[in-house]
Amino acid sequence: MFQKFLFAATCCLSLGFVAAAQDIKPAAGDVTAEVQLNLTEGSTVGLGASQLRGRYFLSPTTAVRTSFSLQVQNDDFNDDYNRTSTRIEFAPGIEKHFAGTERLSPYVGGEIRFSKLFASEENPNADIEGAWSNNGNNFNITNRNYFGLGLGVVAGADYYFAKHVYLGVEFGLGFQYITEGDVEVNPSNGSSRTFDGEAGSFYFGPSVTSGLRLGFVF
Template sequence: MLKKFIIAAAFTVVAGFSASAQDATATGGIKPTTGEITGEVQLSITGGSTISLNQLRGRYFLSPTTAFRASFALDAYSDTNDDENRTSTLVVLAPGIEKHFAGTERLSPYVGAELRLSKFFVDYDSDNLEVKGGWPNNFNGNVNERNYFGVGLGVVAGADYYFAKHVYLGVEFGYGLNYLTYGDVEVNPANGNDYTIDSDRSTLRLGSSVNGGLRLGFVF
């Protein structure tokens, strides 16, 4: 439940404030500076009550206000029902750059841009049918899920709050353009001739995106 997630985040912040009191006399600042690297995980609610990890991100700070970034996400799914097996894997890689502003001693707001590359793999097999690159639609003999390659370009805005030295929580949202091109689907029935559903579809979308959940990060 969302309530559990909020309580967990609040506990983390309180614990961080306690730790930061000891950091007050330490040398160095709370935020990252030139040459430092951050690593973070994005935490989100799944199934209404479970906290899951759905993205990894690293940043290299060229200066206290400029950083290269690269995000990676991997989402794998498998469902077996009697003799049917459906699998899918989504891989996303997004390099980019960020510009950070002064903010406050602990708050670091930023804007940035990123290139988003994605690849979606999907397969199906049963005793009677094998499909490479899609999931069959039992009602019309076509597919209702299909493999694709995506390219996107967008702008992002967010903020990191350093509740302890070199430890932060963050949020982010973005807006951009995303182009998907769908691949061929090979259909191999056990009783019948093999055939291919040719790639004849692409989509273009312009819109906003919100990276749900909190980002928890550390400076190395």
């Protein structure tokens, strides 16, 4: 009698552990939210690359996603130059998840990427809107503002180290079409000058999301 009771209890516990393991990953209707924050190092002071992402699971294997990233850079050098640069990216997409293991959820997906770069500089000789000077040469500009539109494919994996809490990594590949905006240079002495935006250019290559993503399932 005792052996039968022990066997039944063992079966119940085993089924309970399996059910708990299956409940670790998201199900249809679940929402995930994740954050990534990398602080830059060196002489540059800024927020680095900060990314937020949300996902809605249509089923345990299919999710729609939206990513938002912000990169802010503020350079001060020679006590007279102040440069700011802000890059914003918005990327809606979709993911296909595979079985993996009880805790590991690998996936592939695709997304559309919209990006915008803003830049400005103040130096002893001029104020620049839309770019930076090239080492103080106000009429030889760099880091020019732009608008980008791209398509990309991604691959990654989420590891659920606790129920509905995970760490993830991701990399991607895609192309982007970029159009540069106008740049206005306002010298301290003399007339202002506007550099018209240039024709668009195509770029193709890999993209890696540095650092780990920490996410939660709701």
